[in-house]
Amino acid sequence: MEELSRTTGSELRVVVVGGGVVGVCCAYFLALRGATVTVLERDELGLAASFGNAGLISPGHPPINRPGRLRQALRSMGDRLSPLYIEPRWNPGLVRWLWAFRKYCTADHVEHSMAALSPLGLRTADLLDELVQGEGLECGYRRSGYLEVFDTEAGLEWGREEVEVVERHGFAPEYLSGPALREREPLFGPGLEGGWFHQEGTVVEPYRFVLEIADRAVARGAVIRPGTEVDEIRSEHGSVTGVSTASGEDVAADAVVLATGAYSPGLMASLGCPLPVQPAKGYHADRSLADPDTPALSVPSLLGERAVFCSPMDDHVRFAGTLEFSGRNLDMRRDRLEQLDAAARRYYAVTDLPEPISEWCGLRPCTPDGLPVIGRVPGYEGAYVTTGHAMLGLTLGPVTGSLVADLVLRGAPELDIQAFRPERFAGT
Ligand SMILES: Cc1cc2nc3c(=O)[nH]c(=O)nc-3n(C[C@H](O)[C@H](O)[C@H](O)COP(=O)(O)OP(=O)(O)OC[C@H]3O[C@@H](n4cnc5c(N)ncnc54)[C@H](O)[C@@H]3O)c2cc1C
Incomplete structure (x- = not known):
């Protein structure tokens, strides 16, 4: 203290x-x-x-800006189910934001961002530990690390490029093959290509x-x-x-x-x-662990291609994610919310998911850089x-x-x- x-x-x-x-x-x-x-x-x-974010403390996580991201974002305009979705609409603020975002999607900017962010990330991890212990915070704190997994070769390659950057800035994700991932998390299905274990990650219940x-x-x-x-x-x-x-x-x-x-x-x-702060909407769906159909995950995991995070919490599992640029509103779009379940079914060996005990959306504050x-x-x-x-x-x-x-x-x-x-x- x-x-x-x-x-x-x-x-x-x-x-x-x-x-x-x-x-x-x-x-x-x-x-x-x-x-x-x-x-x-x-x-x-x-x-x-x-209130309802994924609860992950991920000190080495880079920002979304990277080469190729704008192209990916613009392609998503025609696809409402894309993990990163820009709603086609006339909004001069968003157009200016995207124009500026384009400038910051370069390899140099990724290096600059990680150089600026990683000292904060490393410090925040220590501070959190000191806070939880010194102040006795009861917030479901777990020093579990987290997995980032991919089930396509292209996804794994995209993940590898990111890992190469974070390795230059003080983080050391551990590569795991598909079978090795299933040893860490037996609930994964058979189709995984590979992924990484981020040992510095922790989870809290954010609210x-x-x-x-x-x-x-x-x-x-x-x-x-x-x-x-x-x-x-x-x-x-x-x-x-x-x-x-x-x-x-x-x-x-x-x-x-x-x-x-x-x-x-x-x-x-x-x-x-x-x-120039744009709101990027994300969703969550929580499943109670009292329900036997809820997958009792062992390790928090980021389902790479779908940008969905799955966090085991004290009495529920939270599926959270997707990025949607559709304005400063809290309209829940069912088809996008359903993408969380679709991702869970794609990566885990689950078919039936019980009714959620909570569905939610919130707005991330995003700058163009x-x-x-x-x-x-x-x-x-x-x-x-x-x-x-x-x-x-x-x-x-x-x-x-x-x-x-x-x-x-x-x-x-x-x-x-x-x-x-x-x-x-x-x-x-
Ligand atoms: C689906 C999803 C998953 C996420 N997962 C993670 C994660 O795992 N890890 C992570 O680090 N981050 C995550 N995030 C991001 C994280 O939730 C946000 O970055 C963070 O909550 C922003 O906090 P904030 O205090 O800036 O904003 P907010 O939590 O939005 O708080 C701003 C507050 O200001 C109040 N306010 C606004 N205007 C006024 C005013 N004029 N007067 C008085 N009060 C005002 C609002 O009512 C609000 O309570 C996630 C976000 C989403 C949507």
């Missing part, structure tokens, strides 16, 4: 806007290090993207994690106010003075941290720093933003919280966050 706290004695009043995993991690580390913290969440804590971290932030003096929507960041002479809420209340603060996930563009535009945003909002003393964690928000939540607390309270974080500065998209 000593390492986590690095108390500054500051009594800075900090408002964190947004109570997803990123917001509550910021609140926790800020409160732990001496700030007077208030979290303003327009809904209930943790019910947006952080429980959010509630537990929030609880520990409150124990350190943070105040959490659900049902409080922020509609303006207030400032005087370029310095933040607080926020105004949708109900007309002014909340005074010396610093404001925006952690509003896929909903960040509006408030950021009002600060003169537009962020695949990297999160962590930094000061230019032009305002005391304004900070962190969003854009895409598929890695749970993974990077702890390290983001720690970095933001450093930035707000000491002016300098322990790791280099240049690559994540919000103004990098100026002109995009």
